[in-house]
Amino acid sequence: MSYNPYSLEGKTILITGASSGIGQTTAIECSKLGAKVIITARNEKRLNETFLQLHGEGHQQIIADLTVREDLDYLIENITQLDGLVNNAGINKILPVQFINENDFENILKINTIAPVFLMQRLFKKKKFNRNASIVITSSIGGVFSITPANAMYGMSKSAISSFMKFTALEMSIKGIRCNCVNPGMIETPLIDKAVLTTEDRERDIAKYPLKRYGKPTDVAFGIIYLLSDASSWVTGTSLVIDGGITI
Amino acid sequence: MEIEKFIDLLAEQFEETDRSLLTPETKFKDLEEWSSLLALSVIALADEEYDVALKGDDIRNATTIEDLFNTIKNKI
Secondary structure (H helix, E strand, O other): OOOOOOOOOOEEEEEOOOOOOOHHHHHHHHOOOEEOOOOOOOOEHHHHHHHHHOOOOOOOOEEEOOHHHHHHHHHHHHHHHHHHEEEEEOOOOOOOOHHHHHHHHHHHHHHHHHHHHHHHHHHHHHOOHHHHHHEEEEEOEEEOEEEOOOHHHHHHHHHHHHHHHHHHHHHHHHOOOOOEEEEOOOOOOOOOOOOOOHHHHHHHHHOOOOOOOOOOHHHHHHHHHHHHHHHHHOOOEEEEEOOOOOOO | OHOOOOOOOOOOOOOOOOOHHHHOEEEEEHOOOOOHHHHHHEEEEEEHOOOOOOHHHHHHHOOOOHHHHHHHHHHH
């Protein structure tokens, strides 16, 4: 038997936003490390593409829009006890401050902040977490460790969820439940709006990263896995920055 | 959509550059005040005022204000 303190063997982990990007990669990597995963997202076709790439048996996929109360109820009713949760669903829209608007801001807040807050609230209330469960929230360096132009709405949503992470870590510690964030820099995912950035913008931006590249979804997934695993048993309330050194 | 109205809106994005310096022939990226934030503002302006999704490449490929105007006009 091989020694692996990061193993997820025997753990059941719910992953939101699992149909693409960081969520998809995290689901696949968790399954490779022995976890049973429950994946959820809005898009049935893409979620199923993730599902087909999972390793091992006993996984579950549930289509849900977590901003819709009925969908949230349905999800909660149809899952087993959890050892882990990865709050990963997120959206972005780049707008300078003087162009921000209620409609876009509400949308971003609903998906990036309010949905994960109430998913967690409901899971706590229904006592869906086993003792020693671990919750990971995909936050960002944006708004938390890094302020860049035109990123106010996204940054505010991420800074709010990072704050919620700390309150949760404190209150749930009595149940042995841990809560942490990962805070990625720019990751190569569908969320990067390739349309706004030109190739030159992109190259200029990459040059600012000490490690001279954008991140890959696995760079973040492995950080999430550390926080889900028993290797991080004494870690709660932290923000793990995964950013190629950009915030140094 | 007329170009003078567009230039009025564009001028509002600038702080230091006087409206009189902005004409259809102006090479906007040569203006001292031009910046990546202003480029993002132009994209947001096109979205808000004309419901046009401008791309970074559209701005890169435009030289004069008129080029920019025509790009937006063709996408309406």
